[in-house]
Amino acid sequence: MAEMTGTPLLSLAGVHTHIGQYHILQGVDLDLPAGGMTVLLGRNGAGKTTTLRTIMGLWKPSRGTVTFDGRPIGGQPTPDIAQAGIAYVPETMAVFADLTVAENMVLAARSGPMDPARLEWIFGLFPALKKFWQFPAGVLSGGQKQMLAIARAIAEPRRLILIDEPTKGIAPAIIEAMIGAFAELKRETTILLVEQNFRFAASLGDHVAVMDDGRIVHRGAMADLAGDEALQQRLLGLSLDAHQ
Amino acid sequence: MTAVPASSSDTLPTLKHDWLPILLPIVLSAIALPFIGNVTTWVTLTVAALAMGMMIFVIASGLTLVFGLMDVLNFGHGAFIAVGAYMALSVLGLLSGWVQVDSLGWNLLALGLAVSVAMVGTGLLGWAFERIIVKPVYGQHLKQILITMGGLIVAEQLIHVIWGGDQKAMALPTALRGAIVIGDFAIERFRILAVVVGLVVFATMLLVLNRTRIGLLIRAGVENAEMVEALGYRIRRLFVGVFVAGSALAGLGGVLWALYRETLTAAIGGDIMVLVFIVIIIGGLGSVGGCFIGAILVAMMANYTAFLLPKVALASNILLMVAILMWRPQGLYPVAKR
Numbered sequence: 001m002a003e004m005t006g007t008p009l010l011s012l013a014g015v016h017t018h019i020g021q022y023h024i025l026q027g028v029d030l031d032l033p034a035g036g037m038t039v040l041l042g043r044n045g046a047g048k049t050t051t052l053r054t055i056m057g058l059w060k061p062s063r064g065t066v067t068f069d070g071r072p073i074g075g076q077p078t079p080d081i082a083q084a085g086i087a088y089v090p091e092t093m094a095v096f097a098d099l100t101v102a103e104n105m106v107l108a109a110r111s112g113p114m115d116p117a118r119l120e121w122i123f124g125l126f127p128a129l130k131k132f133w134q135f136p137a138g139v140l141s142g143g144q145k146q147m148l149a150i151a152r153a154i155a156e157p158r159r160l161i162l163i164d165e166p167t168k169g170i171a172p173a174i175i176e177a178m179i180g181a182f183a184e185l186k187r188e189t190t191i192l193l194v195e196q197n198f199r200f201a202a203s204l205g206d207h208v209a210v211m212d213d214g215r216i217v218h219r220g221a222m223a224d225l226a227g228d229e230a231l232q233q234r235l236l237g238l239s240l241d242a243h244q
Numbered sequence: 245m246t247a248v249p250a251s252s253s254d255t256l257p258t259l260k261h262d263w264l265p266i267l268l269p270i271v272l273s274a275i276a277l278p279f280i281g282n283v284t285t286w287v288t289l290t291v292a293a294l295a296m297g298m299m300i301f302v303i304a305s306g307l308t309l310v311f312g313l314m315d316v317l318n319f320g321h322g323a324f325i326a327v328g329a330y331m332a333l334s335v336l337g338l339l340s341g342w343v344q345v346d347s348l349g350w351n352l353l354a355l356g357l358a359v360s361v362a363m364v365g366t367g368l369l370g371w372a373f374e375r376i377i378v379k380p381v382y383g384q385h386l387k388q389i390l391i392t393m394g395g396l397i398v399a400e401q402l403i404h405v406i407w408g409g410d411q412k413a414m415a416l417p418t419a420l421r422g423a424i425v426i427g428d429f430a431i432e433r434f435r436i437l438a439v440v441v442g443l444v445v446f447a448t449m450l451l452v453l454n455r456t457r458i459g460l461l462i463r464a465g466v467e468n469a470e471m472v473e474a475l476g477y478r479i480r481r482l483f484v485g486v487f488v489a490g491s492a493l494a495g496l497g498g499v500l501w502a503l504y505r506e507t508l509t510a511a512i513g514g515d516i517m518v519l520v521f522i523v524i525i526i527g528g529l530g531s532v533g534g535c536f537i538g539a540i541l542v543a544m545m546a547n548y549t550a551f552l553l554p555k556v557a558l559a560s561n562i563l564l565m566v567a568i569l570m571w572r573p574q575g576l577y578p579v580a581k582r
Contacts, residue, residue: 056474082476094471096464097580103460110476135259138580152475 007070009034009190010055010160015064015074017047017054024050026214027064032160032207037182037191039201039222041236042211048194049091051211052162055192056088057081069159083110085159091168091194093149097138101129101148104137108155115156122151125181143174150185160190167197179203198236202226210235265576269540276548287429289547295435297543298442299504303497304520304527304535305449306490312466312530312579314483316378317385320392321494321520322513323373323399324366328495329502329512330407331365332358333414343417351417355499362499363492369399370491374484396514403510411509414502438500445493449532462486466530467580519546522561526568528575537576541568 008031017025025047032038040048053059055066057078066074073081082088096104105114123130126147132140137148146166153161166182167175175197182204185191195201201208205222218225218235225231273290280286307321335358336343342354377395381387416434423430453459461482465472469479494513501516502508523542527534542561549560568576 058470058474077478078470078473079476079478082474088474090471090474094468094474096467096471098467099460099464104464106457107460107464107472107477108475139259 008032009069010192011065011067012051012055013065013067015051015054015061015066017050017059018062019050019059024214025054025061028211028214028216030209030216030219032190032192034190036206037186037193037204038207038209039205040192040194040209040211041196041198041201043236044196046211047214048211049164050214052088052164052192052194055081055162056086087153087158087161089149089153089161089163089166091164093145095137095140095145095148095152098136100134100136101140102133104148104152105129105155108152111156118155122154125184126151143170146170146174150181154185154189158189160192161185162192164194165196166193167195167200175200198232262577265534265537268537268576269544272541272544272548276544279552280548284428285551288431289551290544291431291435293544293547294540295432295438295504296547297540298439299497299500300516300519300523300543301442301536301539302445302500303494303516304523304539305445305532306486306493307520308524308527308530308532308535309462309466309486310483310490311524313462313469313479313486314382315385316382317388318378318392319389319517320373320377320395320399321490322515322517323396324370324491324494325498325501325513325516326403326508326510327369327399328362328366328498329414329508330403330412330510331362331495332499332502333407333412333508335361336414336417343415346418348419351419355417355420359496359499362495366495366498367488367492370488371484373491374487378487400510400514407510409510411507414506414508416503416506434503438504441496441500445496446532446536453532458482458485518558519561522565526565526575528577528579530579531575531577534575534577
């Protein structure tokens, strides 16, 4: 990162990931500073989701190293990576539909009963969750499920949160309000956000990395990319047009 | 702090309970009544079906969770049924004095010890089976079918070596023989015990699945095991626990099933597995509630058709499965999958 100082919280060096016969990540190099939000941009199929899943241990890297807080985590079992302090919000949200909102949150609070003050803070960010607390997550709308998926990731303090396309399929009014909630979240923790909605990403991101064909092709400050339309067009092209 | 609104139409949804599958056994028994034509016979068949259904449920409940959690097809489940039954046979043989005395207390104590030994034994066998046979083939369905069927064959041959290959008599304890007569109806005592055991197992499972953290993890894991891991829980450790518990329940079911038939062979497990698979398919793979209703339906169909049209008893359950899958392709209570 252009303005990064000190040891990165998360570092990927020469990471390759194969899914079956497909060579998806082809040498990803990425350093994530502690604090703030780094946005990972790129067209569909560039390898953004695979990068998050590789960090989380859901797909094992075939080559390269993943280091979190100075400790190698590449190829470690997913529960160990989660216990090291990384939370994951997948693109599918993956809320447990047959469990109530409360039960989803109970499972997310791994170390025991949830801290009431923290729960109130979460309710402050996402009031719908309080309202639907005893309802099965399956009856929630898409936006509400996204809120639950994010709330689950912050049920306890985490060092790093990986969030995959939180605005996908969500109503514009909800997206606007999400910007405020995310701005508050990034004050508490480090966020690596995969996003196609450039306006959403630009309004929140401190740093940006752009992927293409399984590699990082650009790294820098989000403000620089947001202020340079020619660079946006060159790096994001059709993807940018589709998601403005 | 900026709050994210619930949605533009922020109304509480109406929760609808799905009662239709629960009504099915009542409808089926009502349809059977005019064909059977005699209320006493109908009551006898229905009570027998409930007892048989509870035994099948006890056997199938662990298997459905094993499939739901890790997508593992265990065709070797019948081995735990048979081993449980043979272990109980040995214990009851050692405690023959307590079994033959006409005292419900002593009889139940002997049966309780036999069941405990059978459940511990099959639980341990289940642990070894999972570690040695199932673990190497996670995610490979064809290999799972082949190797678990192989495990079943090996187990049956080992039973022949240890207990002999001949058919064994499994006599009911004295106080559990005969029937309780209420008016015109005679209800066999052992069938009442089987229903009670099945209901206790069902209630315990509901309690564990809905009121404990382990239970929540199992339900969540059945829906999306990957997300449970991403939350920091070791799903494979949980799976081993469920496999062991499911094997122990199969052992318990095996004891009840052998006592119900009053005979046993090494093939006792394999014989009932066709019905067990029908039950977990029509119940909805991974659904304990669906498994419970499915077991009662299958047992009712088996008992009514065995009385009315004995030649089509097994085919009737296959037709039942086809009918239910045409109505609900994922089973009576489908589990939400990622």
